[in-house]
Amino acid sequence: MTSSVDVQTTTPLDLGPARALSCRECGHRIPLAAEFACAECFGPLEVAYEFGTITRADIEAGPKSIWRYRNLLPVPADVDSYPNTDPGLTRLVKADRLAAALGVRSLWVKDDTGNPTHSFKDRVVAVALAAARQLGFTVLACPSTGNLANAVAAAAARAGWESVVLIPSSLERAKILTTAVYDGALIAVDGNYDDVNRLATELAAEHEDWAFVNVNVRPYYAEGSKTLGYEVAEQLGWRLPGQVVVPVASGSQLTKVDKAFRELGELGLVEPTPYRVFGAQATGCSPVAAAFKSGEDVIRPVKPDTIARSLAIGAPADGPYVLDSVRRTNGAVEDVTDAEVVEGIRLLARTEGIFAETAGGVTVATAKKLIETGQLDPDAETVLLITGDGLKTLDAVQDHIGPRATIPPSAAAVREVLNRG
Amino acid sequence: MTSSVDVQTTTPLDLGPARALSCRECGHRIPLAAEFACAECFGPLEVAYEFGTITRADIEAGPKSIWRYRNLLPVPADVDSYPNTDPGLTRLVKADRLAAALGVRSLWVKDDTGNPTHSFKDRVVAVALAAARQLGFTVLACPSTGNLANAVAAAAARAGWESVVLIPSSLERAKILTTAVYDGALIAVDGNYDDVNRLATELAAEHEDWAFVNVNVRPYYAEGSKTLGYEVAEQLGWRLPGQVVVPVASGSQLTKVDKAFRELGELGLVEPTPYRVFGAQATGCSPVAAAFKSGEDVIRPVKPDTIARSLAIGAPADGPYVLDSVRRTNGAVEDVTDAEVVEGIRLLARTEGIFAETAGGVTVATAKKLIETGQLDPDAETVLLITGDGLKTLDAVQDHIGPRATIPPSAAAVREVLNRG
Numbered sequence: 001m002t003s004s005v006d007v008q009t010t011t012p013l014d015l016g017p018a019r020a021l022s023c024r025e026c027g028h029r030i031p032l033a034a035e036f037a038c039a040e041c042f043g044p045l046e047v048a049y050e051f052g053t054i055t056r057a058d059i060e061a062g063p064k065s066i067w068r069y070r071n072l073l074p075v076p077a078d079v080d081s082y083p084n085t086d087p088g089l090t091r092l093v094k095a096d097r098l099a100a101a102l103g104v105r106s107l108w109v110k111d112d113t114g115n116p117t118h119s120f121k122d123r124v125v126a127v128a129l130a131a132a133r134q135l136g137f138t139v140l141a142c143p144s145t146g147n148l149a150n151a152v153a154a155a156a157a158r159a160g161w162e163s164v165v166l167i168p169s170s171l172e173r174a175k176i177l178t179t180a181v182y183d184g185a186l187i188a189v190d191g192n193y194d195d196v197n198r199l200a201t202e203l204a205a206e207h208e209d210w211a212f213v214n215v216n217v218r219p220y221y222a223e224g225s226k227t228l229g230y231e232v233a234e235q236l237g238w239r240l241p242g243q244v245v246v247p248v249a250s251g252s253q254l255t256k257v258d259k260a261f262r263e264l265g266e267l268g269l270v271e272p273t274p275y276r277v278f279g280a281q282a283t284g285c286s287p288v289a290a291a292f293k294s295g296e297d298v299i300r301p302v303k304p305d306t307i308a309r310s311l312a313i314g315a316p317a318d319g320p321y322v323l324d325s326v327r328r329t330n331g332a333v334e335d336v337t338d339a340e341v342v343e344g345i346r347l348l349a350r351t352e353g354i355f356a357e358t359a360g361g362v363t364v365a366t367a368k369k370l371i372e373t374g375q376l377d378p379d380a381e382t383v384l385l386i387t388g389d390g391l392k393t394l395d396a397v398q399d400h401i402g403p404r405a406t407i408p409p410s411a412a413a414v415r416e417v418l419n420r421g
Numbered sequence: 422m423t424s425s426v427d428v429q430t431t432t433p434l435d436l437g438p439a440r441a442l443s444c445r446e447c448g449h450r451i452p453l454a455a456e457f458a459c460a461e462c463f464g465p466l467e468v469a470y471e472f473g474t475i476t477r478a479d480i481e482a483g484p485k486s487i488w489r490y491r492n493l494l495p496v497p498a499d500v501d502s503y504p505n506t507d508p509g510l511t512r513l514v515k516a517d518r519l520a521a522a523l524g525v526r527s528l529w530v531k532d533d534t535g536n537p538t539h540s541f542k543d544r545v546v547a548v549a550l551a552a553a554r555q556l557g558f559t560v561l562a563c564p565s566t567g568n569l570a571n572a573v574a575a576a577a578a579r580a581g582w583e584s585v586v587l588i589p590s591s592l593e594r595a596k597i598l599t600t601a602v603y604d605g606a607l608i609a610v611d612g613n614y615d616d617v618n619r620l621a622t623e624l625a626a627e628h629e630d631w632a633f634v635n636v637n638v639r640p641y642y643a644e645g646s647k648t649l650g651y652e653v654a655e656q657l658g659w660r661l662p663g664q665v666v667v668p669v670a671s672g673s674q675l676t677k678v679d680k681a682f683r684e685l686g687e688l689g690l691v692e693p694t695p696y697r698v699f700g701a702q703a704t705g706c707s708p709v710a711a712a713f714k715s716g717e718d719v720i721r722p723v724k725p726d727t728i729a730r731s732l733a734i735g736a737p738a739d740g741p742y743v744l745d746s747v748r749r750t751n752g753a754v755e756d757v758t759d760a761e762v763v764e765g766i767r768l769l770a771r772t773e774g775i776f777a778e779t780a781g782g783v784t785v786a787t788a789k790k791l792i793e794t795g796q797l798d799p800d801a802e803t804v805l806l807i808t809g810d811g812l813k814t815l816d817a818v819q820d821h822i823g824p825r826a827t828i829p830p831s832a833a834a835v836r837e838v839l840n841r842g
Contacts, residue, residue: 064485064510085774086512089485091537096504097581114535116512116774118812158774160518164839169827177815180822183771187838188824195830202832350604353506353537353579391539391812394598401601403609406590409616411623417608418585 013134017052018074021045021219024321032074034135034211036218044317045219047074054267056238059230064089066123066227072263073227074220075130083159084129085151087122088227090114092235095384097351098364102371106381108241110232111354117178118389119310119357120253121151124224125213129155131220132211139164139210143200145193146175147310147357147388152213153182164203164210166196172395193312225253229260232383233270240264240275242380245367247359247387248279248288248333249311251318257385258325277325278376279333280366282306282358286335288319293333297323307338307396308358310388332375340365342400345390355390363387434555438473439495442466442640445742453495455556455632457639465738466640468495475688477659480651485510487544487648493684494648495641496551504580505550506572508543509648511535513656516805518772519785523792527802529662531653532775538599539810540731540778541674542572545645546634550576552641553632560585560631564621566614567596568731568778568809573634574603585624585631587617593816614733646674650681653804654691661685661696663801666788668780668808669700669709669754670732672739678806679746698746699797700754701787703727703779707756709740714754718744728759728817729779731809753796761786763821766811776811784808 013032020029025043036045054071062068066088067080080086091111099107115122125148129140140156141164142148149165156163163184167176168191180186189196204216213221233240240261246254258277265272281289284306287299299319304312316322326333336344341358344365349355356364363384370376390397407413434453441450446464457466475492483489487509488501501507512532520528536543546569550561561577562585563569570586577584584605588597589612601607610617625637634642654661661682667675679698686693702710705727708720720740725733737743747754757765762779765786770776777785784805791797811818828834 083515083517086514091507093507094504097579111537114537116532116535117776118539118810154770154774154776156774157771158518164835166835167824169824173819174812174815176824177819177822178776178812180824181767181770181776181811181818182774183767183822185839186824187835188827189830190827191830199830199832199835203835206832346602346604349575349602350578353575353577353603355538355575355599355602389812390602391595391599391810394595397602398594398598401598401604403588403590403597403601403607406609406611409610409612409620411620411627414585414587414608414620414624418606 014076015074015131015134016076017049017071018047019050020048022048034216036216047219047223051267054269056269059234066126066224069227069230072230073127074223075127076134079130082130082133084126085116085122085155085158087115087126089231092232093352093354095352098348101347101351102368104371104378104382108383109348109352109354110228110383110385112228112385112387113354113356113389117150117154118392119147119151120225120228120387121147122155123227124221125151125155127224128211128213128217128221129159132217135211135217137209137211138162139207141165141200141210141212142214143193143196145171145309146392148214149175149179153179153184153186156184157182166200168193168196174394175392178392222252222256225256226260226263228253228385229257230264233261233264238270240270240273241383243276243278243376243382245278245280245363245370245382245384247311247363247385248281248322249313249316251288251316251322253387254279255318255321255325258329275329276331277329278331278366278370279322279326280363281333281335282308282311282341282362283335283337285312285314287314288316288322289333289335291319292323292326308341308362310357310359311362332370334366334370334375336362336365336369340369342397344368345397346401348386354386356386357388357390357393358396359388360386435497436495436552436555437497438470438492439468440471441469443469455558455637457637468640468644472688475690477690480655487547487645490648490651493651494548495644496548497555500551503551503554505547506537506543506576506579508536508547510652513653514773514775516773519769522768522772523789525792525799525803529804530769530773530775531649531804531806533649533806533808534775534777534810538571538575539813540568540572541646541649541808542568543576544648545642546572546576548645549632549634549638549642550580553638556632556638558630558632559583560628562586562621562631562633563635564614564617566592566730567813569635570596570600574600574605574607577605578603587621589614589617595815596813599813643673643677646677647681647684649674649806650678651685654682654685659691661691661694662804664697664699664797664803666699666701666784666791666803666805668732668784668806669702669743670734670737672709672737672743675700676739676742676746679750696750698750698752699787699791700743700747700752701784702754702756703729703732703762703783704756704758706733706735708735709737709743710754710756712740713744713747729762729783731778731780732783753791755787755791755796757783757786757790763818765789766818767822769807775807777807778809778811778814779817780809781807
């Protein structure tokens, strides 16, 4: 959002159109720095911008990555000249077969499995790395249970930075391997994700050269999710969809897609047409859906128990802001069972050839439930955000799918299987 | 290659600039059809074209997928209006850190892990599907050991076609799951890949509505690999690299990249500067490297024994044409051990943040060996083709990588691991 700014930075810091950090709660502003909580009220800090004139043509002439939106992000204008993973500009797929299955008229799937490490985390990490470089950090770090670990380790390797990635020691072997291969400092911690997260916050305070992307540079990192919204609008031909369904973990992504849509309208890059934002959670970790349904403003933390591990944040920091977004736009937050998540994964795969991780199953299944319960308008154009890849969560589907048959090598046996012989 | 054509098709078949099938051995031409072997000499059939005027601007204004090259492929002009996976236009990454590690001056990595099912097979399958639709097929099929199975099942799902995918029953569970999820007819066959392949050929002869992409529509399918060459040239700013290293399985991909480079020169889309083509094999399945090194023209089949399963074709159909390409361009074919393959995967991951499957490890390790043995010029601009994703071949690296340590949740323990406390 364009904002007037009363704090001028005096450092040589170049974070493009970013001008200050502003508290979401009390509005207190501070100069751009590696801060994430308001000193006045402990509210979360957010990047405040002063955008110049930005045209569609400028963006369209830019790099084929999120850096085409660099003038809308807290990064320097020459950001793409530094080695990075160049994420983004993933496919927006017209999903007619899924639309028919769900009974909606016009449906699109934003397929973020095409990113370098196959999740949307490459977007936020790329922005965090660019900002961290400007802020003087030299080590890229995170606590993570999977997708973020992959993205941080890969981005650091590509940039020639050291990385420190903290994971719970109980993490699945596949997620460990896909992080370890990049050869940063991957450290397994005996404890659950909350323990790992606390440790990260402690280390961030001790090591002033370590940028924990989702802790001490979180305000910058979070802005990377806006690119999902920008891309959807550009790929629709510079217009906003009527409805968008977004998975909710911390809730940050949903609020940033909302922010992106508003910014595009305010900047005159799209018509500011009305849109509705919907949040998707797994029932086994649905504190935001619970608050939405009961009409409350406070999120009651839960202990996660779901196969959708990448969404399993029991105390989502941006939960209240998710409620703001969905209520303001006349959307909703809904949740689905693990069985529905698996069916969501399978439905998307068999109709559109896209294999999503469990979070994608949550999104598809939630869209289905929202339609069945009359909350989502089947006649309005709808976009589903698919944010991660099924190859990373094979465990979730392994008991449900397999070959149709195992046969001897004969054509007659094949015909028999297909009921054609 | 532009060719004059003496056979006119009389059917309504629209395969764009394709005009005939031509035998690579005897030059015999037949009308466009679902044929793959020459009736005169049993040589392989290849698509012959009559290209119109094609400009860089036309291509650059096209879709952000392989379909920007539709006027160079055996597909109709409106190919992208049919539901398909829209593969291609993957990243060409300037690999300065890998270049430094290998001791070369200018190095690029073509990262085809960004395709919809994370391998180059999405390219060939998309072209096969488009041609199969024109040729009147209604079922998409293949024998496969992995990447092709994923790509066929996903493409068929997206298009709303039935699919029949035949795999050896011994295939790894991960590769089975990533195919089964698309819900086509996945059939496990008790036997090795050769048995599966023979069964596919038998079934193709029996079912005139089944397009086995790599059997009865192979001439069209194989053309899809040209798009790798087109993209490299376009992404370099419309010029050819001095050297390219390509993994060799059947050998088709290498010959098609060579063909793409020649076509671009002949059509005036790039300066026809000299380039050298290098082939990469795993020592455990290196019949083409063996023939190259011994100066022979005949490929002696081998029984594959390597972790690079996606390259494990013991009797590569296009092996002789690989020899033609590398000899004509002053290139070479080299091979590397499985230990070198693993080190190649790790080297690419830690320098560039790209996690390749074993075939990518073969390419990187072969490039290293070609440099060390003076076969590849370290001063010439070089492109490495990375054709598949490490997430699909985790088994190959699992005994070699892991967390640096497992610790209790304390900052002191982290410091100790990093030798900083």
